[in-house]
Amino acid sequence: MAAIFPxxxxxxxxxxxDVIAHAERLCAGGGQRLTPMRRSxxxxxxxxxxxxxxxxxxxxLAGVGPRPAPITIYRALDFLIANGLxxxxxxxxxxxxxxxxxxxxxxxxxxxxxxxxxxxEAPSTDVGQTxxxxxKSVGFTPKMSVVEITGLCAHCAAGRVHSN
Amino acid sequence: MAAIFPxxxxxxxxxxxDVIAHAERLCAGGGQRLTPMRRSxxxxxxxxxxxxxxxxxxxxLAGVGPRPAPITIYRALDFLIANGLxxxxxxxxxxxxxxxxxxxxxxxxxxxxxxxxxxxEAPSTDVGQTxxxxxKSVGFTPKMSVVEITGLCAHCAAGRVHSN
DNA sequence: CCGGGATTGTTGCGTCGCAACATGTTTCTG
DNA sequence: CAGAAACATGTTGCGACGCAACAATCCCGG
Numbered sequence: 001m002a003a004i005f006p007x008x009x010x011x012x013x014x015x016x017x018d019v020i021a022h023a024e025r026l027c028a029g030g031g032q033r034l035t036p037m038r039r040s041x042x043x044x045x046x047x048x049x050x051x052x053x054x055x056x057x058x059x060x061l062a063g064v065g066p067r068p069a070p071i072t073i074y075r076a077l078d079f080l081i082a083n084g085l086x087x088x089x090x091x092x093x094x095x096x097x098x099x100x101x102x103x104x105x106x107x108x109x110x111x112x113x114x115x116x117x118x119x120x121e122a123p124s125t126d127v128g129q130t131x132x133x134x135x136k137s138v139g140f141t142p143k144m145s146v147v148e149i150t151g152l153c154a155h156c157a158a159g160r161v162h163s164n
Numbered sequence: 165m166a167a168i169f170p171x172x173x174x175x176x177x178x179x180x181x182d183v184i185a186h187a188e189r190l191c192a193g194g195g196q197r198l199t200p201m202r203r204s205x206x207x208x209x210x211x212x213x214x215x216x217x218x219x220x221x222x223x224x225l226a227g228v229g230p231r232p233a234p235i236t237i238y239r240a241l242d243f244l245i246a247n248g249l250x251x252x253x254x255x256x257x258x259x260x261x262x263x264x265x266x267x268x269x270x271x272x273x274x275x276x277x278x279x280x281x282x283x284x285e286a287p288s289t290d291v292g293q294t295x296x297x298x299x300k301s302v303g304f305t306p307k308m309s310v311v312e313i314t315g316l317c318a319h320c321a322a323g324r325v326h327s328n
Numbered sequence: 329c330c331g332g333g334a335t336t337g338t339t340g341c342g343t344c345g346c347a348a349c350a351t352g353t354t355t356c357t358g
Numbered sequence: 359c360a361g362a363a364a365c366a367t368g369t370t371g372c373g374a375c376g377c378a379a380c381a382a383t384c385c386c387g388g
Binding site: 199201202235243 | 365366
């Protein structure tokens with residue numbers, strides 16, 4: 001199993017670089033443009049495993065240049081989400097860089113730690129199948145699923161506090 | 165299995181009345197107060213199987229009396245949610261009257277039809293168990309789960325359009 | 329090198345959600 | 359039954375979220 005939940009002491013620079021590299025590959029291959037604005041937004045999200053609000057992203061960008069308007073951020077986010085590079089956490093009105101290359105359409109379960117705010121992605125195909133079966137049993141045709149679980153991550157449950 | 169997804173031609177008045185009756189029983193038994201304000205909010209939500217935004221509730225109440233302030237609605241909703249009478253649909257920023265008496269803590273899956281807007285509740289214990297297992301396998305302790313599936317309900321998929 | 333599509337900037341606004349404080353209303357208690 | 363304590367609601371105000379509509383700019387293919 002892949003590293004579902006990021007350890008407090010994992011190599012951040014490494015996984016952030018991976019996200020950017022993956023984005024460049026994907027855009028180059030699909031004729032899409034990873035513009036400076038989009039790249040900046042993705043970099044900020046990748047620098048954290050916590051979901052960030054749109055206005056937090058604005059604040060971060062304001063520190064290194066002119067303060068972008070909200071709509072600018074939302075447009076970049078729309079692009080990144082459409083290309084599977086970023087996820088929206090509906091229960092938090094926040095956004096998160098995707099650290100997996102999950103197959104498009106696959107269901108992703110988000111594990112949100114209410115102590116440290118870190119979010120892990122669990123590519124649980126069995127959950128997806130169970131959900132699909134439950135939906136089908138009542139004649140429902142699923143298109144998009146949102147599965148978000150709030151709780152305590154292993155590190156925080158063990159009493160360790162981390163703040164990456 | 166109970167009527168998971170409301171049929172377009174089911175008896176609305178009946179199920180709305182059931183919701184209110186259940187609320188009265190629950191409040192009477194728990195020493196809670198189902199005040200006129202809370203009752204009104206619940207009635208409006210029960211009159212629809214579609215999730216309503218807080219400001220839609222305000223508009224509805226404005227039609228039969230003085231227009232309540234947003235905070236008034238949010239307080240009533242907080243109470244109703246805390247007592248399991250109303251659910252929040254995070255992916256829509258909207259609220260929905262609960263039509264089941266599911267055991268507290270049980271996971272509820274919401275099936276949201278993107279055609280007619282109707283929402284069904286699937287008390288799928290198997291999904292809950294699969295999710296719990298997936299979380300446990302990475303050392304995550306779940307507290308609260310949000311499972312929301314967008315798609316097409318059986319009635320809309322069959323070409324029938326309804327608007328209750 | 330120029331036209332058209334994509335991207336970004338500018339302005340503006342509607343919705344969501346609640347904090348803080350004042351004012352009733354119930355209920356409990358002496 | 360008066361007063362306190364707990365609870366509920368009204369009032370004011372504001373920050374966060376999310377995007378529409380239009381203008382300006384950039385980039386690519388022909």
